[in-house]
Amino acid sequence: MVRQRYIMHVDMDAFFASVEQLDHPEYRGKPVIVGGLSGRGVVSTCSYEARKFGVHSAMPMATAHRLCPQAIYVQGRYGRYQEVSREIRKIFQEFSPLVEPLSIDEAFLDLTGMEALAGDVYALGPKIKQAIRERTGLTASVGLAPNKFLAKLASDLRKPDGMVIIRPEEAAATIAPLPVGRIFGLGQRSVAALEKMGIRTIGQLAACDPRLLRPLLGKNAEEIRNRAQGLDSRPVVPDEQRKSLGKENTFPVDLVGMETCLGALWDLCQQVGWRLRCAGLSGCTVTLKVKTGTFQLLTRSRMVEEPLSQDEELMEQIRLLARQLSWSQPVRLLGVSVSHLVPAGSQSLALDDERRQKRNQALDALKQRFGEDIIRKGWGKR
Numbered sequence: 105m106v107r108q109r110y111i112m113h114v115d116m117d118a119f120f121a122s123v124e125q126l127d128h129p130e131y132r133g134k135p136v137i138v139g140g141l142s143g144r145g146v147v148s149t150c151s152y153e154a155r156k157f158g159v160h161s162a163m164p165m166a167t168a169h170r171l172c173p174q175a176i177y178v179q180g181r182y183g184r185y186q187e188v189s190r191e192i193r194k195i196f197q198e199f200s201p202l203v204e205p206l207s208i209d210e211a212f213l214d215l216t217g218m219e220a221l222a223g224d225v226y227a228l229g230p231k232i233k234q235a236i237r238e239r240t241g242l243t244a245s246v247g248l249a250p251n252k253f254l255a256k257l258a259s260d261l262r263k264p265d266g267m268v269i270i271r272p273e274e275a276a277a278t279i280a281p282l283p284v285g286r287i288f289g290l291g292q293r294s295v296a297a298l299e300k301m302g303i304r305t306i307g308q309l310a311a312c313d314p315r316l317l318r319p320l321l322g323k324n325a326e327e328i329r330n331r332a333q334g335l336d337s338r339p340v341v342p343d344e345q346r347k348s349l350g351k352e353n354t355f356p357v358d359l360v361g362m363e364t365c366l367g368a369l370w371d372l373c374q375q376v377g378w379r380l381r382c383a384g385l386s387g388c389t390v391t392l393k394v395k396t397g398t399f400q401l402l403t404r405s406r407m408v409e410e411p412l413s414q415d416e417e418l419m420e421q422i423r424l425l426a427r428q429l430s431w432s433q434p435v436r437l438l439g440v441s442v443s444h445l446v447p448a449g450s451q452s453l454a455l456d457d458e459r460r461q462k463r464n465q466a467l468d469a470l471k472q473r474f475g476e477d478i479i480r481k482g483w484g485k486r
């Protein structure tokens with residue numbers, strides 16, 4: 105018999121906006137919108153008070169202004185958010201040695217095997233929420249389930265300040281009535297196509313003949329049907345063990361214009377840089393991924409001479425890659441990833457001649473094999 109896994113997903117509620125409300129008591133209870141304030145910036149996060157007006161992340165700032173002119177608009181203070189995130193990460197690590205951060209404000213924790221220590225693993229949910237509240241003054245939503253898919257879905261069910269447990273025996277019944285759009289990784293357009301076929305709920309999708317799904321969902325059909333049945337065998341993988349580290353965002357509304365895209369990419373670079381530094385890693389290859397509104401997928405990579413982990417260095421490379429790809433269509437998804445990871449600090453140690461020569465030979469061999477721009481395969485395994 106397969107041992108039951110216990111996976112927890114913790115997601116901070118409206119993280120950037122909540123930190124602003126924490127630091128500025130006069131913002132509390134009011135709509136707060138954090139993001140790029142320049143002409144074509146996008147919303148990074150907004151408080152729940154702002155969401156009532158229809159404002160959401162990745163929305164162009166101009167639209168947010170129109171929907172909610174009375175909101176408090178704040179330019180993000182990334183350094184401060186990283187400081188709080190560091191504290192939250194410490195708490196995660198007290199609960200499990202197996203922590204997979206998804207971004208600055210959410211992570212999976214593998215709690216399997218904690219039964220002996222904790223007694224009731226499910227009791228760790230309220231405990232971690234309490235620790236976060238006491239030590240940061242912020243609220244988090246927690247999902248606890250037998251796999252990553254169900255845990256992430258659970259944490260999203262009762263936001264903000266939610267705590268949802270999905271036990272294996274109740275998984276199918278819990279998710280069956282939910283709309284198919286609740287399945288992460290299923291885009292708006294796939295949802296529309298499924299609805300056209302009369303498949304509206306996860307339960308209907310789970311019962312569907314996989315052969316019918318293939319033309320709609322392509323190669324992901326089987327995986328998505330597994331999800332609909334509440335199945336997901338992906339392990340929790342800490343950043344330190346990764347071969348590449350990245351972050352991508354599918355936007356609720358396609359982004360128009362290079363400046364808007366660069367704003368969103370700067371957001372992603374800060375998140376990826378942050379994860380690299382937390383994991384004590386630097387990377388030698390930077391990859392930009394762009395999916396247009398018409399589902400055209402563009403990927404381009406660059407190798408760098410010195411391994412990097414700083415947000416600005418990363419953004420510099422992304423800017424060059426964006427110039428090379430120079431798309432003109434609206435953008436549905438953007439991704440930034442870094443691969444060929446090495447322990448950080450190796451770049452600050454002065455390379456002696458022999459090591460430098462060896463490294464350059466290795467780099468040349470890679471460049472010869474793949475060309476100057478490596479088209480990285482296997483993106484987005486997660």
Ligand SMILES: [Mg+2]
Pocket residue numbers: 115116117118119209210
């Ligand atoms: Mg969050």
